[in-house]
Amino acid sequence: MLELSHVHKVYRVGAFGGGRLRAVRDVSLTVKPGEVVSLIGESGSGKSTIGKMVLGLFRPSSGSITFEGTDITTIRGHAARKEYYRRVQGVFQDPFSCFNPIFKADRVFEMVRTSYFPRTPAKEWHGKVLDALATVRLDPGNVLNKYPHQLSGGQLQRLLIARALLLDIKLLVADEIISMLDASTRIDVLNLLSDLKERGLGILFVTHDLSLGNYVSDKSVILRKGAIAEMGPTARVFDNPLHPYSRHLLSCVPQLHRTWAEVDAELAANPPEDVVLPTAPDEESAPLIEAEEGHFVGIDQG
Amino acid sequence: MTLRVNDLKVYYQTLRGDVHALDGVSFDLADGEIMGLAGESGCGKTTLGKSLIRLDSRMRHVGGTVELDGKDVPIGDDEAMVPLRYHEISLIPQYAMSALNPTRKIGRMVNELLRARGIRFADVSEEFNRRLELVGLDTDVLNRFPIELSGGMKQRVVMVISTLLNPSLLIADEVTSALDVSTQRSVAESLVEFRDREYVKSMVFVTHDISLVYQMADTIMVMYAGRIAEKAPASTIINSPRHPYTQMLIGALPEVGSTTVQGRLEGIPGTPPGLLNPPTGCRFKDRCPLAFSKCSEQPPLVEIEPGHWAACWKTG
Numbered sequence: 052m053l054e055l056s057h058v059h060k061v062y063r064v065g066a067f068g069g070g071r072l073r074a075v076r077d078v079s080l081t082v083k084p085g086e087v088v089s090l091i092g093e094s095g096s097g098k099s100t101i102g103k104m105v106l107g108l109f110r111p112s113s114g115s116i117t118f119e120g121t122d123i124t125t126i127r128g129h130a131a132r133k134e135y136y137r138r139v140q141g142v143f144q145d146p147f148s149c150f151n152p153i154f155k156a157d158r159v160f161e162m163v164r165t166s167y168f169p170r171t172p173a174k175e176w177h178g179k180v181l182d183a184l185a186t187v188r189l190d191p192g193n194v195l196n197k198y199p200h201q202l203s204g205g206q207l208q209r210l211l212i213a214r215a216l217l218l219d220i221k222l223l224v225a226d227e228i229i230s231m232l233d234a235s236t237r238i239d240v241l242n243l244l245s246d247l248k249e250r251g252l253g254i255l256f257v258t259h260d261l262s263l264g265n266y267v268s269d270k271s272v273i274l275r276k277g278a279i280a281e282m283g284p285t286a287r288v289f290d291n292p293l294h295p296y297s298r299h300l301l302s303c304v305p306q307l308h309r310t311w312a313e314v315d316a317e318l319a320a321n322p323p324e325d326v327v328l329p330t331a332p333d334e335e336s337a338p339l340i341e342a343e344e345g346h347f348v349g350i351d352q353g
Numbered sequence: 354m355t356l357r358v359n360d361l362k363v364y365y366q367t368l369r370g371d372v373h374a375l376d377g378v379s380f381d382l383a384d385g386e387i388m389g390l391a392g393e394s395g396c397g398k399t400t401l402g403k404s405l406i407r408l409d410s411r412m413r414h415v416g417g418t419v420e421l422d423g424k425d426v427p428i429g430d431d432e433a434m435v436p437l438r439y440h441e442i443s444l445i446p447q448y449a450m451s452a453l454n455p456t457r458k459i460g461r462m463v464n465e466l467l468r469a470r471g472i473r474f475a476d477v478s479e480e481f482n483r484r485l486e487l488v489g490l491d492t493d494v495l496n497r498f499p500i501e502l503s504g505g506m507k508q509r510v511v512m513v514i515s516t517l518l519n520p521s522l523l524i525a526d527e528v529t530s531a532l533d534v535s536t537q538r539s540v541a542e543s544l545v546e547f548r549d550r551e552y553v554k555s556m557v558f559v560t561h562d563i564s565l566v567y568q569m570a571d572t573i574m575v576m577y578a579g580r581i582a583e584k585a586p587a588s589t590i591i592n593s594p595r596h597p598y599t600q601m602l603i604g605a606l607p608e609v610g611s612t613t614v615q616g617r618l619e620g621i622p623g624t625p626p627g628l629l630n631p632p633t634g635c636r637f638k639d640r641c642p643l644a645f646s647k648c649s650e651q652p653p654l655v656e657i658e659p660g661h662w663a664a665c666w667k668t669g
Contacts (some may be wrong), residue, residue, distance in 0.1 A: 056465065063458040093534065093535070094504075094533055096577070105380035110407060141408075189654075203624050233393040233394055233561065234393065234561065234563070234605055234606060235393060235601070235602060235605050235620050235621035236608065236620055236621075237605070237620070238605045238606075238618045238619065238620040239620040241607065241613075242613070242617055242618075242620075245613045245617075259534070261534065261609055262564075262607050262608050262609045263606075263607055264609070265609050265612060266607035266613060266618075267613060267614055270416075284610070286612070289609060299535065300534060301534065301609065303534045303535045303537070303538040304534055305537075305538075305562065305564040305567065305568045306564055306567075306568075306589055306608055306609060307564045307567060307603070307606060307608050308591065308592070308608075310567070310568055311538065311542075311568050316472050
């Protein structure tokens with residue numbers, strides 16, 4: 052459904068745009084319908100840049116992003132872009148700043164109606180809104196007709212997901228959607244994502260938190276300095292990390308029932324086998340090697 | 354006994370009335386103890402951290418006492434607190450990254466800071482450099498502006514500055530929340546190292562991340578809606594929590610290795626109560642699956658086994 056092929060993004064940096072920063076380096080990946088793909092990385096790994104390029108907010112410097120057969124960089128003009136956003140929507144990190152505090156929070160639904168479904172009668176539309184709210188498990192009485200400050204972060208975030216659902220979308224880009232939420236409501240939003248997956252939605256889940264990526268996703272992509280370090284089925288990546296960087300990351304994640312010392316001792320007792328990492332022929336490419344079926348490792352960047 | 358807090362009440366003044374952010378909090382902190390303070394946003398954990406060092410203009414000390422090393426800490430009296438701050442009680446603020454003055458080089462800023470506290474930089478510079486090296490920084494950072502350092506480096510600089518005078522009590526407020534996982538680990542481990550070397554006598558580590566606090570704290574205190582829900586050694590809180598709130602909170606945390614396929618985790622339904630007019634009785638009762646008639650009375654914080662305190666009628 053969504054396919055990224057050798058995507059690069061180079062930013063101009065410095066006072067006069069003289070410097071170059073390669074934020075995304077030779078990234079290729081696919082998202083199928085009904086699949087959750089986690090993009091996991093530390094700050095500066097390019098994970099959000101990839102999400103924004105998929106949403107058409109930035110253009111890739113080279114490479115192609117195809118969605119259902121169309122290269123999205125060739126989409127020009129207001130009408131065509133609007134059609135694209137009917138099928139692809141994003142939800143972002145901070146639900147509090149996504150709403151205009153002057154208006155009621157449910158205005159976002161009305162805006163979807165005026166721009167996409169102007170001919171739908173009000174009554175029918177209201178039914179659709181109630182359906183979408185039921186999907187994200189919100190009680191309409193609690194959230195409709197309220198101002199943003201009267202709602203909690205988890206409620207606002209679910210309103211934004213409900214808004215995306217009104218558009219009959221095929222792909223949702225979820226950029227750090229739970230990092231601002233409390234532990235007790237976080238898991239509800241994660242469970243919601245897995246419900247949506249069952250309805251055939253493809254989800255690109257951008258996160259810095261390995262345990263969250265692990266919980267919902269079918270496929271995990273670990274990014275480092277813009278390039279893919281490791282990519283494969285989530286269970287394989289987390290049970291048998293092959294890239295030294297992924298192993299290091301996993302050993303640093305605070306776990307609930309094991310301390311860091313125990314994890315280190317375990318690693319020292321049975322050191323994992325080293326795998327052959329691919330080498331990059333130049334500064335730009337980042338080849339992958341398939342270490343086992345569907346499980347790829349990327350270049351070593353020190 | 355380093356710190357003893359007894360029935361502390363701190364309210365925020367607003368136009369609509371008092372917000373009962375801390376409503377009768379009592380606990381002890383032993384020498385060399387690192388206490389993790391966990392809870393959801395708005396439970397009062399940051400308020401507790403702040404009220405031990407400085408009440409801001411909206412906060413009002415309503416009742417209760419704080420004792421540090423046997424001496425009374427006059428937390429309601431801003432002037433009287435001045436000699437204690439930095440010397441006895443020190444703080445690593447929530448956004449340590451933006452705590453550094455962007456217009457000064459780090460060295461000059463530290464110099465000014467120490468002079469304001471009546472200490473000559475020359476007297477402590479040797480120790481300062483030694484500690485910078487301990488946290489893995491080059492002494493060259495003193496000649497740099499904050500913008501030239503990464504988030505983790507700034508965090509470590511602030512950590513060294515805050516603990517330079519060997520305070521009795523260090524309050525670390527969400528110090529690792531904005532850092533990447535690998536930096537988070539090294540900062541957390543340096544804090545433990547500081548305690549082991551007795552640079553700080555005891556520490557209150559405020560965080561919302563229970564799995565992180567389990568890695569470094571000796572005891573964990575869980576707060577809910579301005580009150581203490583449970584306090585116990587770290588492994589007890591994680592492996593055999595007794596308060597229903599703690600149990601549900603820990604049940605809601607995904608771990609590396611847990612997936613939706615193996616079984617879904619459940620969140621806690623509902624939201625914490627507003628603290629403008631807090632409900633009577635147990636504040637968790639509306640979200641609690643075990644709530645019964647007695648929960649309309651406030652449960653006391655009782656020691657159910659040595660070192661394990663909980664405030665729930667069902668555990669007593």
